[in-house]
Amino acid sequence: METKRYKIEHDRENCIACGACAVIAPEFWVMSKEDGKADVVNGTKDDDGYERLDIEEKDFNVNKDAADACPVNVIHILDKVTKKRII
């Protein structure tokens, strides 16, 4: 069974609602009907305003693409093993 090595962190407050992540990785990102901003599908909504979700290695690349495309760099991915922020 594959472990969830990576963690997506989304600084939702500073999201500009361009839809880039949702068009690149629609299984993980969706545009909110309420305020138009991106939401992490099944992510936690934490007190610091971030959304977070642990993902498996097989889902890393598509979310890395979404993070790379974000125009305001509010999508981050952490490697839980090395404790380093990849993006």
Add this chain to the structure above:
Amino acid sequence: MNLEEKLLQVTYNDDTDSVIDQFLNIYKDTPADLISNLEQRNILRIYNRKIKVSNIFFRNAFMKIYSQYFNSHPINMRESSILMADNLLDKELNEDLGLIIYPIYGPNEGYRKDLTEQVVYYFKDRIDINMPFVISGLIDVDKDYNLEYGLRLFLTDLTEVYNVDSLCGSSGRFSLKYINSKTGFPKRIGNGDKYLSLSDNGIRRVMRIKDCIISCENYNLVKSNEFFEINFIQENKVNNVVHDIHLKEIHENH
């Protein structure tokens, strides 16, 4: 002359500061001013003297004033797509290229209604307002406190308005091989390494995002940050000497 040779990015100096001053006279104390992050001159200045902030009002007001001094026009959707295809735009930055108006009630309804009425008046049967249409090129800006952000947008002789069939569909991938040279948008959605992100209501900003996405989702007309740039296309390329003389004349006339 190739399009790339006409590409012009404005940097700050004493003369562009005077343009900024004129813009701020329009913008100051409007709701847009209070909401956005453009209200402080320091924010406009800090990024290595290169203009790296924009929203739809700042972009157009600045361009209107700047274009009066220099023989140039704001880069439009079509030109941006050509330059994007040739990898000539900054891959880390984004740019506002206009607005998309969907024929369904949604965000910015006051602006949607006002601009649709202007399009009907000026373009009559040439634009189908029951389909999404794009407003690109130069749009005039002036104060109007009847509208949400306290600023009204006016169509001008340099405004381009057109319907785009592919904006009626769903978001998806496209290839720059299939860009419609008349609109700057893809003719078809399917395969490719670029993305088109669409919504279905209200007014949204049309943005080039980095070098891979055309976004028609963002409905916040005023928010912006240092990740945006503004490019011009010179009508007749001027060398630095002519440019500097022109700037000097402007300075002296003020």
